[in-house]
Amino acid sequence: MKSLNLVKLFKQLNVLKLSNLLKLLTLVAFISGCASAGHVIIDKEAMDRILWPGPPETPRIKYQWSLSVVSGKQNGGLYELIMGNEGDFADPRSSPKLLRPYSLHVDGDNLYIADTGACRVTVIDMKELKARNITSAGDKEFLAPVAVVAFEGMTYVSDSLLKKVFIFDKDGRLSGELKGTFQRPTALAIDKKRRILYVSDTPAHVVGRFGLTGASLGNLGRNGSDEGEFNFPTHLWVDDQGRLYVTDELNFRIQMFSSEGKFIGMFGAPGDAPQNFQRPKGIATDSDGDVYVVDSVKDTIKIFSRQGELLLFFGQEGRGYGDFYLPSGIFIGADDIIYIADTYNGRVQVFQYMKKK
Numbered sequence: 001m002k003s004l005n006l007v008k009l010f011k012q013l014n015v016l017k018l019s020n021l022l023k024l025l026t027l028v029a030f031i032s033g034c035a036s037a038g039h040v041i042i043d044k045e046a047m048d049r050i051l052w053p054g055p056p057e058t059p060r061i062k063y064q065w066s067l068s069v070v071s072g073k074q075n076g077g078l079y080e081l082i083m084g085n086e087g088d089f090a091d092p093r094s095s096p097k098l099l100r101p102y103s104l105h106v107d108g109d110n111l112y113i114a115d116t117g118a119c120r121v122t123v124i125d126m127k128e129l130k131a132r133n134i135t136s137a138g139d140k141e142f143l144a145p146v147a148v149v150a151f152e153g154m155t156y157v158s159d160s161l162l163k164k165v166f167i168f169d170k171d172g173r174l175s176g177e178l179k180g181t182f183q184r185p186t187a188l189a190i191d192k193k194r195r196i197l198y199v200s201d202t203p204a205h206v207v208g209r210f211g212l213t214g215a216s217l218g219n220l221g222r223n224g225s226d227e228g229e230f231n232f233p234t235h236l237w238v239d240d241q242g243r244l245y246v247t248d249e250l251n252f253r254i255q256m257f258s259s260e261g262k263f264i265g266m267f268g269a270p271g272d273a274p275q276n277f278q279r280p281k282g283i284a285t286d287s288d289g290d291v292y293v294v295d296s297v298k299d300t301i302k303i304f305s306r307q308g309e310l311l312l313f314f315g316q317e318g319r320g321y322g323d324f325y326l327p328s329g330i331f332i333g334a335d336d337i338i339y340i341a342d343t344y345n346g347r348v349q350v351f352q353y354m355k356k357k
Contacts, residue, residue, distance in 0.1 A: 040129045041069040046321035052314035068347035070131040071096035101341040103329035107150040114148045137166040147188040158185040189236035205230045228263040252277045267308025275310040282330035299324040
C-alpha cells in the first residue's frame with residue numbers, strides 16, 4: 001500500500017490525530033524497510049558536481065556521495081517519504097537512520113561507523129549495500145561507542161562510558177578486551193605492519209599502545225604542553241609509514257610520532273586564522289602524505305603539509321551537499337577516498353582526493 005493511500009484512509013476514518021498518524025506511518029515505514037532486506041541508501045545526487053577549489057584553479061577534492069539511511073527501501077517509496085525523527089524510536093539502536101556518527105573505519109568492502117547517538121556500531125557491506133549493527137559486548141550494551149577499527153577479521157570498539165575497548169571476532173562475537181584501566185578511551189588506530197593498536201585515553205592525557213590480542217605495551221605522553229605531552233588527546237591516525245598522528249585537542253595542535261613512539265614534529269595553534277584550530281578532531285593522511293584535520297567548530301576540513309603549511313580547506317556550516325554541522329571523524333583509504341562523519345547532520349559524506357599531476 002502506498003503512503004498516499006494510507007494517509008487518505010486514516011483521514012477518512014478520522015481515527016487518529018495527524019501527529020499520531022505520522023508516528024504510525026513512521027513505524028510502518030521502518031517495518032517495511034526491514035522487511036525489504038534493510039538496504040543502505042546511497043545519495044549520489046551531487047556526485048562529481050562539487051569541487052574544491054573552484055575554477056579557475058585546478059580542483060583537488062570532489063564530492064562523491066552521502067548516506068544517512070541504513071535500513072530502508074533501495075528504490076524509495078514509503079520509507080523515504082515518511083520517516084520519523086530519532087525521538088520517534090524508544091530505543092535509538094532501532095533507528096533506521098544514522099543519528100550521531102562519530103568515527104569511521106574502512107576495511108576491505110566494509111565501512112564501519114561508530115554511532116554514539118544510536119549506541120551502536122554499524123557495519124556496511126558496500127558491495128551488497130546492506131548493514132548490520134553491533135549494539136553490545138556480551139551482556140554489556142554499548143553506552144557511548146566512539147571509535148571502531150578492524151583488521152584481519154577482528155573488530156575493536158571503544159566505549160567511553162563503559163571505559164572499555166572490546167575485541168570482536170570475524171563472526172561478531174565478543175572475544176576479549178584490552179588489558180588495563182582507562183579513564184575514558186576515545187580514538188583507536190592500528191599500525192598494521194607492526195601489529196600495534198593505539199588508544200587515546202583522553203582525560204588521562206596519554207595514548208596507550210597495545211598488542212592486537214589486548215596486551216599493554218606502555219603509554220605515550222603525559223599531561224602538559226611540551227613536545228610529546230598532551231592536553232586531552234582525542235583522535236588518532238597511523239599512516240602507511242607507521243607514523244602516529246595525534247589530535248592534541250586542548251593544546252590546539254597535531255603531534256606526530258615515529259613508529260617507535262619518538263616525537264618527530266607538530267603544528268597548529270588556537271585562533272580564528274585559517275591555519276589555526278578552534279576544535280580539532282579527526283585526522284588522516286592521503287597518498288601524498290598531506291594531513292587532513294577536521295576543525296569541528298568551523299565545520300571545515302583543513303589540509304596541511306606534514307610541515308604544517310595550510311594547503312587547502314573545504315566545507316562550511318550547513319545541511320547541503322558538501323556542508324557540515326559539527327563533523328568529527330575522518331578516514332582516508334588507500335584509493336584516496338575520504339569519508340567524513342558529519343556528526344550533527346546524521347550522515348557520512350564521501351569525497352575523492354584528486355592527486356597532483
